[in-house]
Amino acid sequence: MTIRFKKENLTPPTFRNIGKCIYCGSEDTLSDEHILPEGLGGCHVLRNASCEKCRKHTATIESFVLGQMFNPIRARMGLLKNKRAKKRIAHAKTVDAYGQVRTLRIDPLKSPVAGVFPIYAPPLLFNSKHVGYGESYAIISSESLWDEWKETTGNTIQVGMNRKRFALMLAKIGHALTVGELGTDSFDPFLPPIILEKQSDIYRFVGCYYQWLSPATDDYHKYDVQIRHHDGEDLVSVKLRLFANVKSPTYLIVTGRLRMATRVWSHASEL
Numbered sequence: 001m002t003i004r005f006k007k008e009n010l011t012p013p014t015f016r017n018i019g020k021c022i023y024c025g026s027e028d029t030l031s032d033e034h035i036l037p038e039g040l041g042g043c044h045v046l047r048n049a050s051c052e053k054c055r056k057h058t059a060t061i062e063s064f065v066l067g068q069m070f071n072p073i074r075a076r077m078g079l080l081k082n083k084r085a086k087k088r089i090a091h092a093k094t095v096d097a098y099g100q101v102r103t104l105r106i107d108p109l110k111s112p113v114a115g116v117f118p119i120y121a122p123p124l125l126f127n128s129k130h131v132g133y134g135e136s137y138a139i140i141s142s143e144s145l146w147d148e149w150k151e152t153t154g155n156t157i158q159v160g161m162n163r164k165r166f167a168l169m170l171a172k173i174g175h176a177l178t179v180g181e182l183g184t185d186s187f188d189p190f191l192p193p194i195i196l197e198k199q200s201d202i203y204r205f206v207g208c209y210y211q212w213l214s215p216a217t218d219d220y221h222k223y224d225v226q227i228r229h230h231d232g233e234d235l236v237s238v239k240l241r242l243f244a245n246v247k248s249p250t251y252l253i254v255t256g257r258l259r260m261a262t263r264v265w266s267h268a269s270e271l
């Protein structure tokens with residue numbers, strides 16, 4: 001399924017009224033929750049789905065990814081809405097000819113790196129051996145900008161990256177997508193304590209899809225909510241690709257366990 005993108009505006013967004021915080025269960029001062037961050041063009045909203053405390057927490061998770069790691073790609077795709085975001089300058093480091101590391105401030109539209117995507121092992125729940133993934137994957141915005149950078153600045157570029165925050169954002173999107181698709185009563189969620197950073201085994205549930213490198217498509221963002229039978233349980237997982245229109249990796253997020261009644265529903269819907 002393709003996540004509808006705000007500027008495409010092809011179909012009206014779907015709304016589901018939740019009536020409690022999807023992270024902590026509180027029913028106080030609820031606000032609407034974007035399934036995909038608005039800063040990534042997300043327009044699907046869960047109504048009355050986040051309390052004030054959790055809203056602030058998830059906003060902090062997203063701000064670094066959107067403001068640093070994805071700022072250039074968002075600038076290119078017209079996703080920087082307000083003046084402050086447009087003026088925000090990405091920081092990059094380079095090593096000059098004398099071996100000195102220099103920190104530079106660059107206009108996001110002139111950055112040779114459009115975005116940085118961390119690469120993880122597949123969720124450890126499915127893969128008992130931890131494979132030593134520790135890489136990241138940078139999307140080069142254009143060869144000419146990269147050549148210009150090498151000529152004027154240096155042969156390397158380092159941009160801000162935070163693997164853990166990115167994984168937390170994936171967990172948040174995966175959880176919200178599952179609530180949007182299945183509602184809150186159909187599954188036992190795994191991720192709220194992880195998103196709220198009360199539990200630290202995030203890589204048990206969040207990782208790359210087995211074939212993480214996929215060709216570019218015409219879609220901005222793509223997802224599939226899938227049921228996977230594993231160790232006698234029906235697990236809900238979300239396959240997610242952000243910015244599928246560039247050669248971005250595919251992530252796999254295990255969001256919870258299907259409840260019995262839902263299992264009947266999910267089989268029935270296949271007929």
Ligand SMILES: [Zn+2]
Pocket residue numbers: 021022023024025026050051052053054055
């Ligand atoms: Zn809450």
